[in-house]
Amino acid sequence: xxxxxxxxxxxxxxxxxxxxxxxxxxxxxxxxxxxxxxxxxxxxxxxxxxxxxxxxxxxxxxxxxxxxxxxxxxxxxxxxxxxxxxxxxxxxxxxxxxxxxxxxxxxxxxxxxxxxxxxxxxxxxxxxxxxxxxxxxxxxxxxxxxxxxxxxxxxxxxxxxxxxxxxxxxxxxxxxxxxxxxxxxxxxxxxxxxxxxxxxxxxxxxxxxxxxxxxxxxxxxxxxxxxxxxxxxxxxxxxxxxxxxxxxxxxxxxxxxxxxxxxxxxxxxxxxxxxxxxxxxxxxxxxxxxxxxxxxxxxxxxxxxxxxxxxxxxxxxxxxxxxxxxxxxxxxxxxxxxxxxxxxxxxxxxxxxxx
Amino acid sequence: xxxxxxxxxxxxxxxxxxxxxxxxxxxxxxxxxxxxxxxxxxxxxxxxxxxxxxxxxxxxxxxxxxxxxxxxxxxxxxxxxxxxxxxxxxxxxxxxxxxxxxxxxxxxxxxxxxxxxxxxxxxxxxxxxxxxxxxxxxxxxxxxxxxxxxxxxxxxxxxxxxxxxxxxxxxxxxxxxxxxxxxxxxxxxxxxxxxxxxxxxxxxxxxxxxxxxxxxxxxxxxxxxxxxxxxxxxxxxxxxxxxxxxxxxxxxxxxxxxxxxxxxxxxxxxxxxxxxxxxxxxxxxxxxxxxxxxxxxxxxxxxxxxxxxxxxxxxxxxxxxxxxxxxxxxxxxxxxxxxxxxxxxxxxxxxxxxx
DNA sequence: TTGTAAGCGTTATCAG
DNA sequence: CTGATAACGCTTACAA
Numbered sequence: 001x002x003x004x005x006x007x008x009x010x011x012x013x014x015x016x017x018x019x020x021x022x023x024x025x026x027x028x029x030x031x032x033x034x035x036x037x038x039x040x041x042x043x044x045x046x047x048x049x050x051x052x053x054x055x056x057x058x059x060x061x062x063x064x065x066x067x068x069x070x071x072x073x074x075x076x077x078x079x080x081x082x083x084x085x086x087x088x089x090x091x092x093x094x095x096x097x098x099x100x101x102x103x104x105x106x107x108x109x110x111x112x113x114x115x116x117x118x119x120x121x122x123x124x125x126x127x128x129x130x131x132x133x134x135x136x137x138x139x140x141x142x143x144x145x146x147x148x149x150x151x152x153x154x155x156x157x158x159x160x161x162x163x164x165x166x167x168x169x170x171x172x173x174x175x176x177x178x179x180x181x182x183x184x185x186x187x188x189x190x191x192x193x194x195x196x197x198x199x200x201x202x203x204x205x206x207x208x209x210x211x212x213x214x215x216x217x218x219x220x221x222x223x224x225x226x227x228x229x230x231x232x233x234x235x236x237x238x239x240x241x242x243x244x245x246x247x248x249x250x251x252x253x254x255x256x257x258x259x260x261x262x263x264x265x266x267x268x269x270x271x272x273x274x275x276x277x278x279x280x281x282x283x284x285x286x287x288x289x290x291x292x293x294x295x296x297x298x299x300x301x302x303x304x305x306x307x308x309x310x311x312x313x314x315x316x317x318x319x320x321x322x323x324x325x326x327x328x329x330x331x332x333x334x335x336x337x338x339x340x341x342x343x344x345x346x347x348x349x350x351x352x353x354x355x
Numbered sequence: 356x357x358x359x360x361x362x363x364x365x366x367x368x369x370x371x372x373x374x375x376x377x378x379x380x381x382x383x384x385x386x387x388x389x390x391x392x393x394x395x396x397x398x399x400x401x402x403x404x405x406x407x408x409x410x411x412x413x414x415x416x417x418x419x420x421x422x423x424x425x426x427x428x429x430x431x432x433x434x435x436x437x438x439x440x441x442x443x444x445x446x447x448x449x450x451x452x453x454x455x456x457x458x459x460x461x462x463x464x465x466x467x468x469x470x471x472x473x474x475x476x477x478x479x480x481x482x483x484x485x486x487x488x489x490x491x492x493x494x495x496x497x498x499x500x501x502x503x504x505x506x507x508x509x510x511x512x513x514x515x516x517x518x519x520x521x522x523x524x525x526x527x528x529x530x531x532x533x534x535x536x537x538x539x540x541x542x543x544x545x546x547x548x549x550x551x552x553x554x555x556x557x558x559x560x561x562x563x564x565x566x567x568x569x570x571x572x573x574x575x576x577x578x579x580x581x582x583x584x585x586x587x588x589x590x591x592x593x594x595x596x597x598x599x600x601x602x603x604x605x606x607x608x609x610x611x612x613x614x615x616x617x618x619x620x621x622x623x624x625x626x627x628x629x630x631x632x633x634x635x636x637x638x639x640x641x642x643x644x645x646x647x648x649x650x651x652x653x654x655x656x657x658x659x660x661x662x663x664x665x666x667x668x669x670x671x672x673x674x675x676x677x678x679x680x681x682x683x684x685x686x687x688x689x690x691x692x693x694x695x696x697x698x699x700x701x702x703x704x705x706x707x708x709x710x
Numbered sequence: 711t712t713g714t715a716a717g718c719g720t721t722a723t724c725a726g
Numbered sequence: 727c728t729g730a731t732a733a734c735g736c737t738t739a740c741a742a
Contacts, residue, residue, distance in 0.1 A: 005474070005499075007719060018729045023721060033727060055475040056415050057719030060734045065411065067455075067476065076440040079638070082431040086458055089431070093457075093465070098472045100422075101456045102448075103441055110448070117453050119360075120410040121422065144360075227642040256642050263618060283434070283639060287582040287611050362735060373713045378737060390711060412735035415718045714741075719734105726729080 006049045015045035022046070026053070059122055068092055068310060069118035071102040071111065072129035072150070079281060080299045084129055084150055087303025095311060097124075115141050125310045127303075128152070133163050133195050146313040148306040151299075158324050160309045162302045165328035166199025169295045172333050173200070173248040173276045174207035176293060180274060181341040182246035184217045188233045188258070190250045191222040197250070200278070204248055217242075225250055230257025238265055238273070245273065245342035252277040252284045255292055255338075270340035280334050291336030298329045305329070361404045370400035377401070381408070414477055423447055423665060424473035426457040426466065427484035427505070434636060435654045439484055439505055442658025450666060452479075470496050480665045482658075483507070488518050488551050501668040503661040506654075508550075513679050515664045517657045520683035521554025524650045527688050528555070528603040528631045529562035531648060535629060536696040537601035539572045543588045543613070545605045546577040552605070555633070559603055572597075580605055585612025593620055593628070600628060600697035607632040607639045610647055610693075625695035635689050646691030653684045660684070 012019040017038060024032045025042045045051075059065035070088050075081045085101060092099050100123065102114035118126065119141060126142060129150035136152045138159065149161035170187075177185055187204050190197040201220060208218050219237060223229035230249060237244055238261060249255040255277035259269060267273045269290055277285055277294035285292040305327055316322070367374040372393060379387045380397045400406075414420035425443050430436045440456060447454050455478065457469035473481065474496060481497055484505035491507045493514065504516035525542075532540055542559050545552040556575060563573050574592060578584035585604060592599055593616060604610040610632035614624060622628045624645060632640055632649035640647040660682055671677070 009719080019720085020722090020729055020731095021727090024728085027721080029722090035727060038727080052471060052475050054415075054477065054719050055472075056411050056420065056477050057734090058721075060409075060411050060415060060719080060736090061721045063734080076431075076437040076444070078437065079434040082433065082437060082458075085431040085456065086460075089456070089458055093469065093472070096472060098455050098457070098469070098476065100453050101440065101444070102453070103437075103444055105441075114448065114453070116407065117410075117448070117451060120407050121453065122409065122411050227644065231644070253638060253642060260644050281638070283608060283636070284642070287608060287639070289582065289586070289615050364735080374736080375713055375715095375738085376711090379712090382737080384738085388711065393711080409735050412718090413737075415720090415735080416737045418718075712742085714739105716737105716739085718736090721733085723732080724730090726727105 005054065006051045008051070008053065011042065011046050011049055011051045014049055015042045017042060063122070064314075065122045065124055066095070066097040067100065067121065067123050068097060068125050068127060068307070069100045069102060069115070069123045070127045070129065071104060071114055071118070072131065073104050073106050074131040075101060075129050076103040077105070078131050079283070080279070080297060081129070081131060083299035084303035087300040087305075088127055088307040089303075091304050091307040091311070097311075099127075111139060112141070115139055119145065124314045127306050127310060129303075129306075133166065135195070146310055148310045148313070150302050150306045153326070160306070160313070160324040160326060162305045162309075162327040162329060163195070164297050164302075165330040166196050167203035167206075168328075168330045169278060170200035170203025170205075170248075171207045172203075172295055172330075173278070174204045174211075176276055176333055176335075176339055177246040177248065177274060178207065178211050178213075180246070180339050182244075182274060183213060183342070184242060184244045185213065185246045185248065186219040186221065186237050186244035187248045188230060188237075188250055188254050189220055189222045190225050191229075197222075200250065219244060223250075223254065226253050227257035227260065230254035231261045232257070234258040234261035235265070238262070238267065246339070247273065247275045249275060249277045252279045252281040252292060252294055255294070256284060256288060259288055270338050272343050274339040274342070276333075276339060280331070285334065285336065288338075290338055293336045293339045294334050296331040296334050298331050301329055360409065361406045363406070363408065366397065366401050366404055366406045369404060370397045372397060418477070419669075420477045420479055421450070421452040422455065422476065422478050423452060423480050423482060423662070424455045424457060424470070424478045425482045425484065426459060426469055426473070427486065428459050428461050429486040430456060430484050431458040432460070433486050434638070435634070435652060436484070436486060438654035439658035442655040442660075443482055443662040444658075446659050446662040446666070452666075454482075466494060467496070470494055474500065479669045482661050482665060484658075484661075487549065488521065489549055501665055503665045503668070505657050505661045508681070515661070515668070515679040515681060517660045517664075517682040517684060518550070519652050519657075520685040521551050522558040522561075523683075523685045524633060525555035525558025525560075525603075526562045527558075527650055527685075528633070529559045529566075531631055531688055531690075531694055532601040532603065532629060533562065533566050533568075535601070535694050537599075537629060538568060538697070539597060539599045540568065540601045540603065541574040541576065541592050541599035542603045543585060543592075543605055543609050544575055544577045545580050546584075552577075555605065574599060578605075578609065581608050582612035582615065585609035586616045587612070589613040589616035590620070593617070593622065601694070602628065602630045604630060604632045607634045607636040607647060607649055610649070611639060611643060614643055625693050627698050629694040629697070631688075631694060635686070640689065640691070643693075645693055648691045648694045649689050651686040651689050653686050656684055
């Protein structure tokens, strides 16, 4: 089936030179002067035969495989994750590299086996990604290879990482609502105590305080991050006294539940209630009606940034260990149709906020 | 950074034998009798040093890399696709193989480059997947390697493929609605003329006819497969005369639009209107309220089936080319809460259908 | 039972 | 300017 691919030897024969020469010209080895004529002769022979070097052989010799691994807990099984793969793949391919992906599903043994399998294939480096932003402990085997974390940070020094900028996400959500004139607000936060929960709340509160919103005009409740959780939380929020006119949701899925609660209570979005989500999860943010204004999570960019860093470290001369760079990516707010001025907004007040 | 990994030579030295012997025992080469004592000596040496063979070197020698490629148009960027990766990866890993993934984004040149890059790395075979079920023309380079198609079929003979069983999907949807007692039905089909559209309609109609539903009691309309499309179609369907009491949607996203239309028209699901979707797309089917009854697309299984077939072909002795197997996977119906008896159902009629 | 050596397809060193 | 040849780390005839 697999007819043997053409090798450098065949090219050499075809061109009537030695394989050394072929290697020289095809790799443009610096300092090796080759007669222009031989050069073209070799080039033509290679083209004629459709020669492409065997990367395995190259790797064995050069100790560089031009191959990286992407291992993650749910890297393949969540809608976001794919974007990470894509970002990583795009920068990899731009350098003629390819990426292995290993989905561990939180199984320690699978992770370990997967990484070993990659190492045995001499990957040049590994991208280690988590589905939700958190702190991780690096698998010990990764100490041996250049590694970059995606959507996670770790205490091991010398390992670059990139995560979403949760705080500014919270700030931006607050700003969107404030700019529309809202003065009574709520945040339906995640029940889990994770960086995203802390960060977003911090940013959200900070901006409200700065805008002079009184503490008892901002409510922060927690819920499961799914439609059911959002529904429950929103019902409680909206049926209490002094209900918020604007709700910031920990995720678009939560917002989905808020939409339902609002509909049941006869509240129209955005006329009676404004809502902003988080994630910009395709099919949800876009599919809801009216379209959900939300903060985007830049998974593609995280994947790309990480791959970029990884290659940088791979290519850096052995000793040259620069301090590990880290990045917090601020996601843009995606304006759709779920935010409007509050129903009873006082003109002067609104104008002040817009200024 | 990357301290050199331990090689077979070191193990040989540690055990005081030749590398040949090490290879023999570690690979359990049949027909090679090695003294039990040396055997354990080697094993222990290997373990002590933490030796793991370099797969690149092995591959170069054996012409088998234990590595496969998964290339697809949107293999990493859609919620379904991840499951395909996972299915493929799981069977790969169970054979100590790893998978490269390449997302082509429908760009021919990217696809070509990606595949070349894989071939240069001597992948043993390639899984070629498409996001939506369709016919494809195989990239010419794939003629050289074992290949299996996922979610796609092709005319090239000798290439195994696996696709969803669209027809039975349509049948099952019809059955669910019929069993609940519905007699006036509609199908919101995809505007695009693709296998899924033909197949599902065929199955759906067949069962209705078999159940004695009159032709003018079943309406089939087409729409864009997104919430907006579903909304428009549903509005038209539901505001016409003799509106259907049960709607089968081409996709869960379409169903999402149907939910909205129903809500606007004051129709309660499932009391006034039953709906069944297609895909069982996580976060949508589950997140809608009431939960959407839908037909599952078995992406994980398609990935796994394909990988299984691929390895079978890779391992088959050169000449042994069995006819290419193909499979249509029938997805289970996921019962949730969007289907109930029609509002004005006549008892006798319903009972008859349940029988 | 164990070891020598050739070879997988390259790159890199060193002579010519 | 060009070409032998040794390595990269491993498997596998073939010898001993």
